[in-house]
Amino acid sequence: MNGEMVLAAFRAESQRLYEKVCSLPEGEWDRPSPCAPWTVREVFAHLTTAVGRVGSMLAEPEPRPSGVLVTAAGYYAPDERFSPGANGTRVRAAQEAAAAYDDGRALAEGFDAVWRAVAASCAKEPPERLVRTRHGDPMLLSDFLVTRVVEVCVHGFDVAAGLGCRPWPTGEAADLVARLLLDGEPYDRPVTVAGAGWDRTTFLRKATGRLPMTEAERTAAERHGLRRLTLG
Template sequence: MVDLTALLTDLAAESDQLDALVAPLPPEEWARPTPAAGWTIAHQIAHLAWTDHVAHLAATDADAFYTSVLAAPNPARLVDDGAESFLAPPDALLARWRAGRTALSAALAATPAGEKLPWYGTRMSPTSMATARLMETWAHGEDVAEALGVRRAPTDRLRHVAHLGFRTLGHGFAAHGRPAPTTPVRVELTAPASAGSEPASLAAGSEAGTAGDTWTFGPADAADRVTGPALDFCLLVTQRRHRDNLALVATGPVADEWLDVAQAFAGPPGAGRDAAGATS
């Protein structure tokens, strides 16, 4: 079982890292465009703040969450409209993001064991919700860092992102209108050189490792396999890089197709990036 308290500690650390990147920026830098088409740095932080807000609703008031879903004027623009609705001057936006993520962490910690929270097209346990929030915080942090020309050293918290990427294999196929495969896939990833022994909460179902060791998911005897750097796998499943720009190797037809449709986040298929790095 994943330790929710430790997982929330990792989520806070991931959020604090991004906070430290954007907090010193002068107001004009918040308007800098990011790799996501039409989104500035402010949009990236507003998106995280909005998603924390609706996740808090899901954890504390399911009826209010469902009301917000039904009230969306254009479901196809739900994410964009949500980010735009939370845009504000940098100081106010930062304060709202900080307060929202703190409130969400407290709400998830207080959720009774075994309870599933409503979400878009699914229901999630508090640990799954916290893992998803960490994944999004890291992924959008990558967008911000790229916009600023900053290279962030990968941490052992990527273990959570990689685990979620593996668990959502079937979702990636379904999101692209393809049947979920029944063939098992083995994932073997080289841990980042800067990673410690393991994150505060070890991802359930994976094997412990140290910096430069292998993080593994799936049955050891599976014929279909994905191997490569953990960072590259996380960039792929969050659709921050095209597979052609990553050092991932797929063995077997299911593994190969998966690298084309992998998607760790909920909702319809993402636009992804083309091989040149731009949003497609």
């Protein structure tokens, strides 16, 4: 995907998420999220850490080009990164990260500082910049940043659901995530299942496991080009 479009989507979605939580009453942060056993606070801490990894990767030496680069879709392959053991580690890490902040406002401000620093760093890099993920995968920076847009957008669904709010994805991020799920194609028409049309947000929530999807619905969505990604 075009690096400038990806960076624009990352900026827009991160700004939207910050605006939605920066004035949140403290008690709201401890509401349960759909990502049990995480609270809203812990989901938010998880995505803050996930976004911050970009800065850590850029601080390391650039990997030499060798072999096949992992794509954004390939990053979500069903391997040991999503095993029960890895998920357990991910849960504990988010709980520890959340506890490191004095309150929810501090966590929101921490996220705001992290995403802005990441965006500024990415804007200085050339299109061919490579990074290596913590799993050892060599990737184009632009492809890895796609996965960070997925993190902010999809976990934004989780935060909104935990708060009892309507989802709030930006058009830029929703389009990018839809294209990832549809192998580069835009979501420019409602997917119709059993006579009911899904708007883009409903499609994204179902395709990422944030709303239930029956086997019949999945089959219909796959006819429209949906490919399965392994998401936490």
